[in-house]
Amino acid sequence: MRFMMIVNATKDSEAGVPPSQELIDAMMSYNEELIKAGVLVAADGLHPSASAIRISYPDPGGKPKIIDGPFTEAKEMIAGFTMIEVKSREEAIEWALRMPDPHGFGEGRIELRQVFEPEDLTDDAESIARERAMREQLKHS
Template sequence: MIIKATEHSEAGLTDGKDYREAMILYKKLLAKKGALLADEELHPSSTGLVITYPKEGEKPQVLAGPFPVNQDLIMEYILINVSTEDEALNWALRMPVPKVRGKYEIELRRLKEKIESIQDPKIKAMEASLQDHLNMLKKI
């Protein structure tokens, strides 16, 4: 789930206590159900850079933020493990929405499965073991 930036988030404003507490409870519920894999908030684009490659063979251009909100900036992402698109949609619809932000947008996208990985085989084995544990916890 990709939570888009707003003018409010780009200004670095924090949300009210009620919203923050609702998001904590929401993420705890995701974790309890074994669906939460990761969640991270991003700093406003004023602290970021964009690297643009204009044409083949040309040098990249580096632009410093802030960037306009209408460029579909990302404020936060929550990575969940679900079986169906409907399940992902149901989780997204349950996400608390702050009241003071105006327009609020959540985008749902799937991760691509990697055919080849450059990861160490030991890490792959640990990930498989972790996935087994997550599946076991979902059954509880």
């Protein structure tokens, strides 16, 4: 089971304020624990929404609409993520609870969401096999 720990943005992260060295060190230690446990898939921080682009599809079958950042409501923005692969929802929660406060100052907020597996979306064996083959190819590239 794969889970994404979505780190919500704050006013500081949206303003481009870098994390403290103490927080960087704590996150590095946490990521090292995830690696040693063999559950880390990916982990990265994101630039503020000021440099983001939002693409929406306002009309079915219509032309996509492009909107440049920054976007308002920082609490709805994503500042980073950690993707893990674990055996259960409970294990994912345990790992999420061990993550250091991602912004310090008690402002951090993490949303934990399970990632769809191909079998969750379709019964078509060919589609499932294609998806699995693509994932294997990514692992070896």
